[in-house]
Amino acid sequence: xxxxxxxxxxxxxxxxxxxxxxxxxxxxxxxxxxxxxxxxxxxxxxxxxxxxxxxxxxxxxxxxxxxxxxxxxxxxxxxxxxxxxxxxxxxxxxxxxxxxxxxxxxxxxxxxxxxxxxxxxxxxxxxxxxxxxxxxxxxxxxxxxxxxxxxxxxxxxxxxxxxxxxxxxxxxxxxxxxxxxxxxxxxxxxxxxxxxxxxxxxxxxxxxxxxxxxxxxxxxxxxxxxxxxx
Amino acid sequence: xxxxxxxxxxxxxxxxxxxxxxxxxxxxxxxxxxxxxxxxxxxxxxxxxxxxxxxxxxxxxxxxxxxxxxxxxxxxxxxxxxxxxxxxxxxxxxxxxxxxxxxxxxxxxxxxxxxxxxxxxxxxxxxxxxxxxxxxxxxxxxxxxxxxxxxxxxxxxxxxxxxxxxxxxxxxxxxxxxxxxxxxxxxxxxxxxxxxxxxxxxxxxxxxxxxxxxxxxxxxxxxxxxxxxx
DNA sequence: ATTGCGACTTGACATTTATCAAGCGATTTA
DNA sequence: TAAATCGCTTGATAAATGTCAAGTCGCAAT
Numbered sequence: 001x002x003x004x005x006x007x008x009x010x011x012x013x014x015x016x017x018x019x020x021x022x023x024x025x026x027x028x029x030x031x032x033x034x035x036x037x038x039x040x041x042x043x044x045x046x047x048x049x050x051x052x053x054x055x056x057x058x059x060x061x062x063x064x065x066x067x068x069x070x071x072x073x074x075x076x077x078x079x080x081x082x083x084x085x086x087x088x089x090x091x092x093x094x095x096x097x098x099x100x101x102x103x104x105x106x107x108x109x110x111x112x113x114x115x116x117x118x119x120x121x122x123x124x125x126x127x128x129x130x131x132x133x134x135x136x137x138x139x140x141x142x143x144x145x146x147x148x149x150x151x152x153x154x155x156x157x158x159x160x161x162x163x164x165x166x167x168x169x170x171x172x173x174x175x176x177x178x179x180x181x182x183x184x185x186x187x188x189x190x191x192x193x194x195x196x197x198x199x200x201x202x203x204x205x206x207x208x209x210x211x212x213x214x215x216x217x218x219x220x221x222x223x224x225x226x227x228x229x230x
Numbered sequence: 231x232x233x234x235x236x237x238x239x240x241x242x243x244x245x246x247x248x249x250x251x252x253x254x255x256x257x258x259x260x261x262x263x264x265x266x267x268x269x270x271x272x273x274x275x276x277x278x279x280x281x282x283x284x285x286x287x288x289x290x291x292x293x294x295x296x297x298x299x300x301x302x303x304x305x306x307x308x309x310x311x312x313x314x315x316x317x318x319x320x321x322x323x324x325x326x327x328x329x330x331x332x333x334x335x336x337x338x339x340x341x342x343x344x345x346x347x348x349x350x351x352x353x354x355x356x357x358x359x360x361x362x363x364x365x366x367x368x369x370x371x372x373x374x375x376x377x378x379x380x381x382x383x384x385x386x387x388x389x390x391x392x393x394x395x396x397x398x399x400x401x402x403x404x405x406x407x408x409x410x411x412x413x414x415x416x417x418x419x420x421x422x423x424x425x426x427x428x429x430x431x432x433x434x435x436x437x438x439x440x441x442x443x444x445x446x447x448x449x450x451x452x453x454x455x456x457x458x459x460x
Numbered sequence: 461a462t463t464g465c466g467a468c469t470t471g472a473c474a475t476t477t478a479t480c481a482a483g484c485g486a487t488t489t490a
Numbered sequence: 491t492a493a494a495t496c497g498c499t500t501g502a503t504a505a506a507t508g509t510c511a512a513g514t515c516g517c518a519a520t
Contacts, residue, residue, distance in 0.1 A: 044456050065376040065454050072368065084361035093365055093456055116357065123353060127346065130360050131314035135323055137367040138302065144374060145414050146295040148476070177497065184375050186478060191499050206498095224295050226274050226323055378506070406468070416508060421469050436468095 001032045001105075009053070009105060012078060014129060017121035026115045026122075030107040041096040041104070050106040051086040054079055057102025060178065061094045071181040073140065074099070074174065083130055086112045099178065142227045149185045153193045154221035155228050156183060157202065161211055168214075172207040231262045239283070239335060242308060244359060247351035256345045256352075260337040271326040271334070280336040281316040284309055287332025290408065291324045301411040303370065304329070304404065313360055316342045329408065372457045379415045383423045384451035385458050386413060387432065391441055398444075402437040 006027070009015060015023060032055065035041065041052070044063060052059075059075040061082075072094050075081050085092045086109040116123045143152055156179070160170045172179060180190040194204050200220055201213025211217055236257065239245060245253060262285065265271065271282070274293060282289075289305040291312075302324050305311050315322045316339040346353045373382055386409070390400045402409060410420040424434050430450055431443025441447055 063372045066452055068376045070375040084364040087361045127357055131317045134314040134364045141371045142293045145300040146298045222296055
C-alpha cells in the first residue's frame with residue numbers, strides 16, 4: 001500500500017479522528033487490492049476475515065437461497081461494508097461481487113475489534129456507521145414489504161433524480177438487470193414497470209431516463225421520508 | 231423504580247459490566263412504565279427520546295406506508311429496542327405498540343449516548359447488540375425477498391418447533407393475524423398457506439400445531455442457516 | 461342467556477409477479 | 491466479417507398473492 005493511498009484512507013471520516021498509533025495498528029496487515037469486474041469477493045458462509053472499504057469501483061452484496069438470488073445492497077465508493085460481521089466474528093451473512101473493476105482496502109477483522117476497544121473516536125464513528133446501516137436495511141425491508149414493484153421503481157427514479165441534480169433527467173447507475181435485482185423483481189418485470197410508468201412522464205432510452213411529469217410520478221410513487229434514502 | 235427492579239436491570243448482560251457510577255448516571259431520569267395491551271408507544275416519525283427495554287409483555291415494531299402496514303419484528307422480554315435510533319438521535323423510523331400488557335424500562339437516549347462514550351464495557355455490549363440486530367433485519371430481508379409465503383411459514387414453524395423443545399408440536403406465540411403480518415402476507419393467505427402445508431404433516435388446531443412429517447416439511451421449507459434465526 | 465364483536469376460514473375473483481419463449485440490437489469473439 | 495453472446499424487450503401463460511364477501515366460532519359485554 002502506497003503512502004499516498006494511506007493518506008487518502010487516513011482522511012476518511014471514519015479514520016480521521018483516530019490516534020496515529022491506533023491507525024497504524026489498524027492498518028497493519030491490511031492491503032489495498034485491485035479486483036476485476038464480476039469477481040466474487042466472499043460468500044455468505046465464509047468467516048469474516050476482513051472489514052472491506054471500497055475505494056473505487058462498485059460492489060454488490062447479495063444473498064442466495066433455493067435457486068434464487070437477490071441483491072441486498074449496492075456499495076459505492078467510498079464506503080465500508082460488512083462492518084457488523086467484522087465486529088461479531090462470524091460468517092459474512094452476505095456474498096459480495098464486484099460489478100466493475102474495483103480497489104478495495106481490506107482490514108483484518110481482528111484489528112477492527114481491537115481498534116474498537118482502544119480508540120474512542122473510531123469506536124464512536126463505527127457505531128454511528130453501523131446504526132446508519134441498520135436503518136438502511138430497515139428502509140429496504142419496508143420498501144419491499146409495503147410497496148408494489150411499480151411503486152419501488154417510481155421511488156427509485158425520484159431518489160436518483162434528486163441525487164443527480166433534480167434537472168428532469170437521470171442516468172441509471174447500474175445495468176437494468178442489476179436494478180431489477182435491487183428492486184426485488186425480474187428483469188422482465190422491470191421492463192414492464194417502466195412501461196407502466198410511461199403515462200406518468202417516464203421516458204426511457206437505454207440507461208437515460210427523462211421525467212416529464214414529476215407531480216404525476218410523485219402521485220403514483222407516494223414517496224416516504226422513512227423509506228426512501230435521503 | 232423500585233430497588234428490586236433496579237437490581238434486575240443491573241443483572242442484564244448489557245448492563246452487568248458497567249461501572250456503578252456510569253450505571254447510576256444512565257438510569258437517572260429513566261423510568262419503568264406499565265402499559266396495557268394495544269397501546270402505541272411511539273410513531274416512526276417521532277424523535278427518539280428513549281431507549282426502550284422490554285422487561286415483561288410483548289411489543290410489535292411496525293411500519294406504515296400507503297394504506298398498508300407491516301410488522302418489522304416482534305420484541306420479547308428481555309430485550310432492548312430502537313437502540314440504533316437512540317444512538318443516531320433522529321426519528322424512531324419504526325412505530326411500536328404493545329401486543330400484551332407490558333413493562334418497559336425507558337432510558338433517555340441522551341443518557342445512552344453519554345454512557346457509550348464513558349463506559350467501555352457498555353459500549354462494547356451495545357455495539358454487539360446493534361450488529362446482531364443488523365443481521366436480524368438482513369435475515370428478515372432475505373426471507374421475504376427469496377422465499378414464497380408458504381416457504382416462510384414452513385420455516386417459521388421449524389424454528390418455533392426447535393425453540394419449543396423439538397417434540398413434534400408447537401404453540402403459536404402470537405395471534406394468526408399478527409403472524410401473517412410478521413411473515414408478510416394477509417391473514418387469508420396465511421390460512422391458505424396452512425392448508426397448503428397439510429399434506430406435509432402440519433396439523434392445525436387453533437394456536438396448537440403438530441408436525442407429523444418433519445422430513446417432508448423440511449423438504450418444502452429448504453431451511454437456511456443464513457436466513458432462519460438460530 | 462343473548463347479543464355483538466373479532467378472529468379465523470373459505471370461496472370467488474382480481475391483481476401482481478414470475479416463467480417460458482422468441483426476437484432484436486449491440487458488443488464481443490473467433 | 492461472421493458468429494456468438496448478452497442485455498433487453500415483448501407476448502403468452504402460469505403461479506403467487508391480495509381483495510371482497512360471506513359465514514362460523516368463541517369470547518366478552520350487556
